[in-house]
Amino acid sequence: MTAMLDSSATTRPVSRQTFDEVIVPTYAPAAMILVRGKGLELWDQDDKRYLDFTSGIAVSALGHCPDAVVHALTEQAHKVWHLSNAYTNEQVLRLGLALTEATFADRAFFCNSGAEANEAALKLARKYGHEKFGAHKSRIVSCLSSFHGRTLFTVSVGGQPKYTEGFEPLPPNIDHIKYNDIESARAAIGDDVCAVIVEPIQGEGGVIPGDTAFLKELRALCDKTGALLIFDEVQSGVGRTGALYAYMNHGVTPDILTSAKALGNGYPIGAMLTTNDIAKHFGVGSHGTTYGGNPLAATVALKVIETVNQPAFLARVREAADKIVANLRKLKADYPEVFGEPRNAGLLIGLPLADAYKGRAKDFTKAAEALGLMLLVAGPDVIRMAPALVVTDEQIAEADALLRKAIDAVLAPASAK
Incomplete structure (x- = not known):
């Protein structure tokens, strides 16, 4: 017999131990529990302040609880939340117009996450290949060390075996090439390929910017073979690189683009953007989602796009990125035995560890966290920064000071020997 809900479950104190007791252990979160935030600042249950240079893994692009977005969401919450896709709504139509007017795309499909956006893109590419060329055109080419969802x-499709182990058998007809390797691409992309999917900058793979020459060659190979070029801009999109979408920095236009993360500033939404000619292969009933494009999510995303897609805003993103990278170059010069050369595309920034410290990225991020600075890793060898796009010069200076203290804390045991 099912027990009745104990009313105290909604009010009694919870702690990090509660996670271990009731949550499926797919994550190992930090010890603190964050309870409120504003801008780039967060506070935990003990009212300790943190400077957030993660933005929820490049999600909270406008910071925590931005006033304009809170206002738009609250206003919509008093109107209508959900209708299902048997009906449409004004907000999703306005969002569709905003995205198609701002990009190469004619059509948008809305869902709830980056993984769902990529799933839709890959399904559409297979459908397009089958209907236009025949069932033989079904192979998908991706890159090693890529990440496209769970x-x-x-x-x-993601090129990281650690995420597929134990889930076999895997979907067939998927091959992987070396990122930024033109010859690897030429060898793999043949007439049976329906899609090539690539991140303009690899995030989870180590914050590795794509070479423009490599991305242009992918475009040329897709044109030659009739394959579709998919840009996964889940992490790089919506202003993160200093352009609305990273493809704009390279002069390479994809056939399909996927977006999520920053699009909703923390409210779950994903989008797949494409052209009329490709979109027509997704007819009524061929794909769908219950929640995708609901009025709440669309309202938030529209406010985010309106805010980010302004020349002055994007120019400030580039300026802030230059300041952070300049600080990291000084850091690398001061600690040459610890760090390699920083790399970035806008405010998606990676600081690789030198050989002597490889595998210890989390040691540095944990030390920073103890001092009140939240950072990310991109694998075991790279410290990743993805601050909100509204980061100030004062916050950049504070992060630099805290990171230096964290480095000294990590190195202290070694120097004491």
Whole structure:
């Protein structure tokens, strides 16, 4: 017999131990529990302040609880939340117009996450290949060390075996090439390929910017073979690189683009953007989602796009990125035995560890966290920064000071020997 809900469950104190007791252990979160935030600042249950240079893994692009977005969401919450896709709504139509007017795309499909956006893109590419060329045109080419989501399809397309182990058998007809390797691409992309999917900058793979020459060659190979070029801009999109979408920095236009993360500033939404000619292969009933494009999510995303897609805003993103990278170059010069050369595309920034410290990225991020600075890793060898796009010069200076203290804390045991 099912027990009745104990009313105290909604009010009694919870701690990090509660996570271990009731949550499926797919994550190992930090010890603190964050309870409120504003801008780039967060506070935990003990009212300790943190400077957030993660933005929820490049999600909270406008910071925590931005006033304009809170106002728009609250106003919509008093109107209508959900209708299902048997009906449409004004907000999703306005969002569709905003995105198609701002990009190469004619059509938008809305869902709830980056993985779902990539799933839709890959399914559409297969459908397009089958209907236009025949069932033989079904192979998908991706890059080693890529990341495209956690569904079985997208994790198989991602080029990281650690995410597929134990989930076999995996979907077939998926091959992987070396990132930024033109010859590897030429060898793999043949007439049976329906899609090539690539991140303009690899995030989870180590914050590695794509070479423009490599991305242009992918475009040329897709044109030659009739394959579709998919840009996964889940992490790089919506202003993160200093352009609305990173493809704009390279002069390479994809056939399909996927967006999520910053699009909703923390409210779950994903989008797949494409052209009329490709979109027509997704007819009524061929794909769908219950929540995708609901009025709440669309309202938030529209406010985010309106805010980010302004020349002055994007120019400030580039300026802030230059300041952070300049600080990291000084840091590298001061600690040459610890760090390699920083790399970035806008405010997606990686600080690789030198050989002597490889595998210890989390040691540095944990030391920073103890001092009140939240950072990310991109694998075991790279410290990753993805601050909100509204980061100030004062916050950049504070982060630099805290990171230096964290480095000294990590190195202290070694110097004491």
